[in-house]
Amino acid sequence: MLEARGLKKSFGQIDVTNDVTILVEKGERRVILGPNGAGKTTLFNILVGELKPSAGTIHLDGRDVTGDTVEARAKRGLARSYQKNNLFTELTLKENLALAVATASGASGWFLRDTLNDTDILAKVRDVAAKVGLSELLDHPVDAVSYGARRQLEVGLALATDPSVILMDEPTSGVGPEMIQGFHRLLKTLPRDLTVVIIEHDMDLALDVADRVSVLNYGELVFEGTPDETRGSSLVNEIYLGGRADA
Amino acid sequence: MFHQTTTKTVTILLLFIGMAIYTVFAGFYGRELVIEAAYLVILAISLDMVAGYGGMVSLCHGAIFGIGAYVFAILTGMMGISPFIALVAAIAASGLFGLFVGAVTSRTSGIFFIMTTLAFGQMVYVYTFENRALGGDDGMSGVARLDLSMIGIDTNDSLQFALLAVVFAALSYAVAAFIMRSGFGRTLVGIRSNEVRMRALGLPVLRYKAFAFGISGALAGLAGTIAAQQTMFVSPEMMSWMMSGEALVIVILGGLGTLVGAAVGAVLFVFLQHEVSEVTRYWHMVVGLVLILVVVLGNRGAYGQIEHLLERRKKGAPKASALEVAAEKDASHA
Numbered sequence: 001m002l003e004a005r006g007l008k009k010s011f012g013q014i015d016v017t018n019d020v021t022i023l024v025e026k027g028e029r030r031v032i033l034g035p036n037g038a039g040k041t042t043l044f045n046i047l048v049g050e051l052k053p054s055a056g057t058i059h060l061d062g063r064d065v066t067g068d069t070v071e072a073r074a075k076r077g078l079a080r081s082y083q084k085n086n087l088f089t090e091l092t093l094k095e096n097l098a099l100a101v102a103t104a105s106g107a108s109g110w111f112l113r114d115t116l117n118d119t120d121i122l123a124k125v126r127d128v129a130a131k132v133g134l135s136e137l138l139d140h141p142v143d144a145v146s147y148g149a150r151r152q153l154e155v156g157l158a159l160a161t162d163p164s165v166i167l168m169d170e171p172t173s174g175v176g177p178e179m180i181q182g183f184h185r186l187l188k189t190l191p192r193d194l195t196v197v198i199i200e201h202d203m204d205l206a207l208d209v210a211d212r213v214s215v216l217n218y219g220e221l222v223f224e225g226t227p228d229e230t231r232g233s234s235l236v237n238e239i240y241l242g243g244r245a246d247a
Numbered sequence: 248m249f250h251q252t253t254t255k256t257v258t259i260l261l262l263f264i265g266m267a268i269y270t271v272f273a274g275f276y277g278r279e280l281v282i283e284a285a286y287l288v289i290l291a292i293s294l295d296m297v298a299g300y301g302g303m304v305s306l307c308h309g310a311i312f313g314i315g316a317y318v319f320a321i322l323t324g325m326m327g328i329s330p331f332i333a334l335v336a337a338i339a340a341s342g343l344f345g346l347f348v349g350a351v352t353s354r355t356s357g358i359f360f361i362m363t364t365l366a367f368g369q370m371v372y373v374y375t376f377e378n379r380a381l382g383g384d385d386g387m388s389g390v391a392r393l394d395l396s397m398i399g400i401d402t403n404d405s406l407q408f409a410l411l412a413v414v415f416a417a418l419s420y421a422v423a424a425f426i427m428r429s430g431f432g433r434t435l436v437g438i439r440s441n442e443v444r445m446r447a448l449g450l451p452v453l454r455y456k457a458f459a460f461g462i463s464g465a466l467a468g469l470a471g472t473i474a475a476q477q478t479m480f481v482s483p484e485m486m487s488w489m490m491s492g493e494a495l496v497i498v499i500l501g502g503l504g505t506l507v508g509a510a511v512g513a514v515l516f517v518f519l520q521h522e523v524s525e526v527t528r529y530w531h532m533v534v535g536l537v538l539i540l541v542v543v544l545g546n547r548g549a550y551g552q553i554e555h556l557l558e559r560r561k562k563g564a565p566k567a568s569a570l571e572v573a574a575e576k577d578a579s580h581a
Contacts, residue, residue: 048447074449086447088440095248099437102430103448108437108455110430116248161448 001026001195002078002165007046007056009039009219016042017053018219024165029187030197031206033230034216035239040199041083043216044167047197048080049073060165077164081154081171083199087142093153094138097125100160124160132156132186148175155186165195172202180205203240207231215239248436249300249427254557255507258550262510263417270409278409279477284517285412286473289419291497291509293466296423297349298495299504300432301459302439304361306491307348307368311464313486315341315471317375317387320481324389330476334393338468344371345464349457356442368488376483386482390475402476412473416510419466423506426462435459500538502551511550 002024009017017039024030032040045051047058049070057066065073088096095116101124102108102115115121129135132152137145142153151171158166172180180202187209190196200206206213207227215223215230217239223230230236270281290312297303315337322333352363376384392402395411402408426432437445438452446452475481484490493516501512519537523530541548547555 050443050447070446071449071451074447080447086441086444088437088444090440091248091436095433099433099445100448102433103437103445103450107430108434108450111426113430114428115430115433116428157444157448 001028001061002047002197003057003059004043004047005057005059007043007058008054009042009046009051010054016219017046020056020216020219020221022214022221022224024195024197026164026195027193028195029209029211030195031210031213032197032199032216033201033203033206033213033236033240037218038216039219040216041169042219044080044169044197044199047167048078074161074163077162078167079158079161079163079165080167081158081169083169083173085147085150085154087150087153087157089142092139092141093129093134093145093149093156094122094125096142096153097128097138097156097160098122100157101125101128104161128156128160131159131189133182148179151175151179155183159190163194165197168196168198168200170199170201172200172205184208249424249432249506251424251428252554252558254554255424255505258553259417259420259507259510262507262514263413263420266413266416266514267410270406270413275405278405280517280521281409282412282473282477284514285409285416286470286477287494287497287513287517288416288510289470289473290467290494291501291513292419292423292506293463293470294494295498295503295506295509296427296435296466297459297463298498299506299509300427300439301435301456303349303353303456303460304364304495305348305460305463306361306365306488306495307371308463308467308494309488309490309492310368310371310486311341311345311348311467312471312474312490312494313375313481313483314344314371315468316475316481316485317381317471318468319472319475320387320390321381323391324387330391330393333391334469334472337472338465341468341471342461342465345467346457346461348464349460350453353453353456353460365488365491368486368491372483372486372488375486382482384483386480386484388480390479390481392476392479408476412477415469415473419469420506420510423466427506431455431459496534496538498548500534500541500548502548502554505548505551505554507554508548508550512548515549 004022007017007020008015020043034040046053049068057064060076060078065076088099098115098121101121107115107121129138132155134149134152134156137149142150155168155171172183184205207230210227212226213230214221215236223233223235266281270278290308294305294308297305318337318340319333322328322336323330348364348367352360355363375381381387395402400407402411434455438455442452474485497512497516498509500515502508519534520530523533545552
């Protein structure tokens, strides 16, 4: 489904991603773990096309998308949410979600119809809002809702495009433990045919939702295994305790 | 996002009805002012579409305005082609030039976008200024007006031509408002708000920006044809950067990103220009002071400020989502 082979990204002499190979099956929940600076977000940026890899290939549904633009990959079903909120801040939540739905459905080019008054688009907006727990806030501008609601909208925008693969970059960053559980429930309710790759710092959440776990350290893939294998890995524990793993 | 609110509808209706009534009772000079205001309304609306809604601040709209005027002048004055065909051709040529400029400049942003559009504008200006076949710096005369005698309108009559110009301005507003509340218009606002996210959602952003510039260019070209018909004369001054700057001042004066503000700004600008110039030759300074005042007092423009006061939302504390409310309840029960 999503195959990244030998990915490398260098800035000058520094390799921020080095020979990373990750194969994610359709419907799989893959969690990417790693300490700060491990190259997790850089890996996402390469996967979605916001950064060009120095080496390596990316295949989506068997098709080489390495040279494709961000928008071309998104059109092929690859969506992402951002670690730092990347929203349409002066617009309402409804307008945010409608932009995503309209773009995905091809309605963004309509000249004779209003996407904000279209029954199908609004139904989809309400559906996504209900999934991420934002139904009550649809008419509020983004800058008038709380940080937690913005994090939910961040995920909602990605879901609104009906992706086949969704990359979530720390969806729970900056929110309280109760909200983390809420995200946890949301992840459990996502369709099983949706492939989900999550960067997550919360180990309990990560290991509970993951089918497989990949661990990055200093830009390299140093571990891959099931949640049980991850729990039992001294290497992973060592990385999370702050030491450099000599894998 | 653009919403045709009651405030907008009432304001724009009052503006155009007011212009029409003034036209009826004004003398020749007053009607000339109305025509000037009408084509500036169209030019400002075209600029507001890309600058206010698309975030693309253009300094070549004067040149596009001039292209519309010159194409109309060349076809009617030099080639004797029907003004109807010339009108369509002028709008198409301006639109295509806008599309081209948009396609080239949409990869840039901020100051680089502004300077690139300025460069395009100046190239057009210099080419026209130096081209003797187009009259060079002397310009061209002999521009024809639309012939609407078949429906009983005499465009050579100052009253009827001024009213026709107001009708064109009203139609331009209607077209712009219709586009801004379409899926395309919503998308344009999304691009202005967050281009990176629009790309991540799968939108070919550059194509949309270029197309928006093309539509805006077509409207600016229409404004140029009216200006050419008013004096039956065109000159390179119509396409100088000063014209682009004037259009930008008008949009900011009225209220960037409101459409109605562009129309209000144009009328206000013409009023200030002609009323103040009767009192002092330094009328530009007065316009400058008003502009500074408008920017300092909220940066919303004359109409934008009124709209803000009338329709601002009551902002309370940040609203929590259902998930957060549930989480808070769980925490309080624990």
